Amino acid sequence: MSIEKFLDQVNTPNNHPGPIAVKLKYDIKKRILLRKRKQQQLFTIAKYANVILLLFVVSMIINPDYALVINRTFTANTDPKEQSLHAETQDDNLPLSEEGVYLGSGLSARSNNQSHIIPVSTGGQAAGSSSFQIMDLSELEDNTPYIIRKINDRNNRSIYFVNEIATLENRSRIPY
Amino acid sequence: MTELDIIKKAKYDISAFELLYDKYFLQIYKFVLLRVKDCDIANEVVSDVFFKAMNKLSLFKWRSIPFSSWLYRIAINEISNYYRRQKKQQKLIGGLTIEEEQFTPPADLDESMSFEFIHKYIKKLPQRDQDVIVLRYFEKKSFQEISEIIGKKEGYIRVILHRALKKLEKTLPKEVIEDVNRKVS
Numbered sequence: 001m002s003i004e005k006f007l008d009q010v011n012t013p014n015n016h017p018g019p020i021a022v023k024l025k026y027d028i029k030k031r032i033l034l035r036k037r038k039q040q041q042l043f044t045i046a047k048y049a050n051v052i053l054l055l056f057v058v059s060m061i062i063n064p065d066y067a068l069v070i071n072r073t074f075t076a077n078t079d080p081k082e083q084s085l086h087a088e089t090q091d092d093n094l095p096l097s098e099e100g101v102y103l104g105s106g107l108s109a110r111s112n113n114q115s116h117i118i119p120v121s122t123g124g125q126a127a128g129s130s131s132f133q134i135m136d137l138s139e140l141e142d143n144t145p146y147i148i149r150k151i152n153d154r155n156n157r158s159i160y161f162v163n164e165i166a167t168l169e170n171r172s173r174i175p176y
Numbered sequence: 177m178t179e180l181d182i183i184k185k186a187k188y189d190i191s192a193f194e195l196l197y198d199k200y201f202l203q204i205y206k207f208v209l210l211r212v213k214d215c216d217i218a219n220e221v222v223s224d225v226f227f228k229a230m231n232k233l234s235l236f237k238w239r240s241i242p243f244s245s246w247l248y249r250i251a252i253n254e255i256s257n258y259y260r261r262q263k264k265q266q267k268l269i270g271g272l273t274i275e276e277e278q279f280t281p282p283a284d285l286d287e288s289m290s291f292e293f294i295h296k297y298i299k300k301l302p303q304r305d306q307d308v309i310v311l312r313y314f315e316k317k318s319f320q321e322i323s324e325i326i327g328k329k330e331g332y333i334r335v336i337l338h339r340a341l342k343k344l345e346k347t348l349p350k351e352v353i354e355d356v357n358r359k360v361s
Contacts (some may be wrong), residue, residue, distance in 0.1 A: 002353075002356060002357045003341050003344060003345050003348075003353075003356075004313075004341065006356045007294070007309070007313040007314075007341075008313060010290070010291055010294055010313070010314070011290055011291060012206075012210065012291050012314045013209070013210075013291055013292075016202070017201075017202075017205050017215075017218075017219070020215075020219055021201050021202070021205070024201075024219060024222060024223050024226075025194065025197055025198075025201070025226075027223060028197070028223055028226050028227050028230070029190060029194075031227055032190060032227065032230050032231070033190070035231075
């Protein structure tokens with residue numbers, strides 16, 4: 001084929017890159033070294049993270065309290081005393097009853113019995129009055145529906161929150 | 177030290193890779209330049225070729241193909257990537273129509289026999305055809321070497337080359353073919 005002969009005889013350019021070859025070589029070397037350094041840095045970070053994680057897991061297995069200590073050292077609330085103080089201030093924010101008795105953990109501290117109950121009315125009838133009051137269990141009416149929630153603290157002291165469910169008369173009916 | 181030893185060493189030592197670079201740079205550079213016809217682009221592509229070769233050297237297995245063929249294979253892939261990127265960029269620019277080059281007959285034999293002249297027509301062929309033509313006629317590679325580079329059987333390469341030449345003949349202007357026939361005979 002003539003085209004083959006023609007292509008065989010075509011003069012190819014004999015361009016030598018000259019100094020570019022050396023420059024390219026050093027550019028490539030720089031790129032490779034930079035990449036390797038980045039990989040090494042990442043590997044070091046991963047290595048240390050793994051050691052910490054391993055320590056945490058091992059301490060969890062040996063004794064969970066150690067893990068708790070590690071957790072406290074790495075989290076914001078470090079002091080357990082501070083945490084209990086925080087819980088107390090939360091209790092202080094609960095409203096006082098008519099007798100001036102705290103509805104928080106103080107109430108339960110005095111009596112561990114389930115003698116007092118705090119009903120919270122959600123119905124329209126209690127709109128004007130205070131939403132919290134202390135009442136005896138016997139004061140609960142038989143024909144009124146309530147939602148009772150029991151909350152225990154770590155000393156097994158409990159407090160009950162009673163929500164009175166509004167009666168059908170007060171509830172707005174949806175016409176259909 | 178044999179090439180195999182150098183390659184083994186270069187897998188973890190960059191200074192050993194320099195020896196391979198020095199040995200094969202010119203070959204690869206010439207091939208890339210013949211395909212892209214621009215020194216700046218050739219520099220960029222060759223840089224990418226050797227960077228990839230260094231990074232993927234651990235994947236190279238001596239038994240399948242020679243190292244030079246492996247480098248050529250990377251170069252072919254990088255050239256394809258370059259043209260793909262260029263196509264995308266042209267699409268992003270949008271609506272740019274490249275005007276067909278007007279045929280101007282070569283003044284003398286030297287001009288029609290120059291690579292610059294024939295490259296305009298080779299450029300119009302598909303990538304694979306361009307690779308085979310450049311490797312066969314300008315790099316003077318054997319069919320076995322081309323088959324190692326492309327990763328296909330020799331028979332397949334012969335078929336591709338035959339078809340590529342037919343296509344090239346069709347793209348060349350009649351005047352040029354007649355002129356070439358006359359001068360070659």
